[in-house]
Amino acid sequence: MKLVIERDRFLRESDRSQFDWCGHIDFMLFFRSLDGHSLEDHIAERKIVEEQVVVTLMMSHYIEHHNPIDDYGERFFQHIKPFARALRDLNCYWMPIVFADAQVIMPAVSTQVYFLARCANEFAGEDNVLPSLGNELSKNGINPANFSRPEGNYWSRGSEVSDTAPYRPGWDWKEWHPRRDWPKILFGNDDAWYVKEGIDSGFNVLDRAMPCIITEPIGFWDRDIPNRRSSDPNLARVIGGTARYFARGVNFHSEEGLKSQPWTPNTKQCCEVMFKAMRQS
Secondary structure (H helix, E strand, C coil): CCEEEECCEEEECCCCCECCEEEEECCCHHHHHHCCCCHHHHHHHHCCCCCEEEEEECCECCCCCECHHHHHCHHHHHCHHHHHHHHHHCCEEEEEEEECCHHHHCCCHHHHHHHHHHHHHHHCCCCCECCEEECCHHHCCCCHHHCCCCCCCCCECCCCCCCCCCCCCCCCEEEECCCCCCCHHHHCCCCHHHHHHCECCCCCECCCCCCEEECCCCEECCCCECCCEECCHHHHHHHHHHHHHHCCEEEECEHHHHCCCCCCHHHHHHHHHHHHHHCCC
């Protein structure tokens, strides 16, 4: 499953074929597994493509409260490698997001640095792990300048809020969170191309080129919430297709994925349509 990066593409090391990132957000799945729930049954319900990326949070306060150090202690770190290897056995990659709600969970920079080092030590050498420093860092209490790039994996330096370029310089791959309001939602992935190429609209070089993934588009569900959730498979098709055109992949976001709950039939249909558009020839 080992990947290599060639400029702005992920390639499978085995045959140098392009890896098209199709991920799904399952924010609480690491904690569900840590608490003893079956990983295999859950992934079986989520699996759409042969090689899928599972996206989890490594801490949380607002969706659910999970303080990795205070609530779990050493058991948290000891579960990282078994979780990564269980996903590998299911032919899944893992995108662990190290920091989220850190302004509440872990505000001290010294503790943040310690926590990142502990997580990175467990991720290191696991070929299916593609970590992110954090989610929407400017609103979650993290300054990327406080951290050096960890060794042993391909790392994102984290995502930013909607329609905002991630912190520069990047590490190995980048993230883009597109807008969710109409009509911009139809074109929200376009700017990921500039992020991927490391340039601005005037073609000024800001960073080196590297893969860019649409890591948190609008979420899907069986009902509509303006600027937040959609039930429309046609919109899922547009997001998947434009993620292929302008970036190197996409995470499927859903209401159920916030708490790792079962998908409704409509949610699953939207994921199937998005991944089909993402993987078109």
